Amino acid sequence: MNTRKKATILVVDDEKGVRQSFDLVLKDSYQVLLSGSGSEARGVLSKRKVDIVLLDIMLPDINGMDLLQSIKETDPNTEVIMVTAVKEIQTAVKAIKMGAYEYIIKPFMVDDVLTIISRALEKKKLVEQVAYLKDELDRYGKFERIVGSDKKMLEIFELIRSICDSDGAVLIQGESGTGKELVARAVHNQSSRKSCPFIVINCAAIPRTLMESELFGHIKGAFTGATNTIIGKLELADRGTAFLDDIDCLEVNMQAKLLRVIQEKEFERLGSNKVIKSDVRFLAASNKNLPDLIEKGLFREDLFYRLNVFPIFIPPLRERRGDIPVLLAHFLEQHAKRSGKPRRSFSQEALNILTEYDWPGNVRELQNLVERLATITKEPVIGLRNLNTLSIGRKPIKDMTLKDAVNAFERQYITDVLDSVGYSRKKASELLGVHRNTLLSRMTELEIKAE
Ligand SMILES: Nc1ncnc2c1ncn2[C@@H]1O[C@H](COP(=O)(O)OP(=O)(O)OP(=O)(O)O)[C@@H](O)[C@H]1O
Ligand SMILES: [Mg+2]
Structure with a gap:
């Protein structure tokens, strides 16, 4: 359901007749709130977010100008339109200098009121858009940060x-x-x-x-x-x-x-x-x-x-390998911010492989790889197993004796399983269906580092 929210307008005027006529004119297009005094208006403003205030300059209890000032101080984004009698125009002009958007002279013309209100809302929307874009720009600027520690x-x-x-x-x-x-x-x-x-x-x-x-x-x-x-x-x-x-x-x-x-x-x-x-x-x-x-x-x-x-x-990146871990962390962070998902990290084994890799496409290749890995990996830690799915870090098994090829496969497989269980040897031996001591001795023979 996507019904657009109506803008909220607060009418502050001590004359009941004036409040009623504004209500009549506005209620079809806007959500209208009515206050008969300054203090009543303050009460409403302290509880609700109001887009526009139609404010009578002459109120019985609070000076309209003071109320204008406090509204602008509390939320500069609330637009205030002063409502005034002809004899008070000088004051209305002063109000504009203080931040009011416009003034309407009583008795008002319906069309004038509607035009002024829609212009004020348009301005409010633009101000909000500019603020949003500025924020986006700042964030974009940060995303474009150069990182490096080599x-x-x-x-x-x-x-x-x-x-x-x-x-x-x-x-x-x-x-x-x-x-x-x-x-x-x-x-x-x-x-x-x-x-x-x-x-x-x-x-x-x-x-x-x-x-x-x-x-x-x-x-x-x-x-x-x-x-x-x-x-x-x-x-x-x-x-x-x-x-x-x-x-x-x-x-x-x-x-x-x-x-x-x-x-x-x-x-x-x-x-x-x-x-x-x-x-x-x-x-x-x-x-x-x-x-x-x-x-x-x-x-x-x-x-x-x-x-x-x-x-x-x-x-090239292969000649400044010290930058690789910081770039990996930087792009993981960037991905997390952009996607709103929790930040991932790399296992030590994966980091070792990525730091040793030659990166022929340099930082762009690394950035694309992190983007893909962070998107497809479900676990919080990206390990060797995930790298292997992208065929990075897996050396092709060819031109070897059968024994070497079997060893290479076994080394890779055991490392993958260890990586998937956070290097718990107990869990890995269960998954592999061998005794824990067998696993330990194979790890020593195959020179698999225990994390
Ligand atoms: N040190 C760095 N820190 C953060 N991001 C980087 C860094 N170096 C490169 N990048 C990112 O890597 C990508 C490629 O960088 P860039 O486009 O500047 O490369 P280039 O040298 O101009 O490449 P080409 O010669 O192909 O045009 C960009 O997305 C850039 O933001
Ligand atoms: Mg370029």
């Missing part, structure tokens, strides 16, 4: 801190999935440009023929199909940061045009002679070895030096 990553954090307030270009290099975009965002977010846009230009995804217009924009009629004037990404990035992702995919002639803009900080929209100045900080990323591309004539050396003012090289 010495190599800590050095990168330090480097980001030291270069964020310079305007020099930054070239971020590293294998796919190592976190280049995240580092670029961190450079922007820690800089004085952070309140201005961070514009991503994905050089690999934009078709070559559209690249120039994407960067510099175009005016209406600049080419066939240019039906509107479009502002380019570099103009949008004014006072902020432009992040050229996969810069190696930029065509050589576009590289020359980009170089000119980086040097001169000005350009023209396609089809126009008007010079546009844009104060942009440039960040670029690539997962290719750019010096190799320079040698092959595929990347301009001058552009490379222009961008490489501050080089950041992010090592």
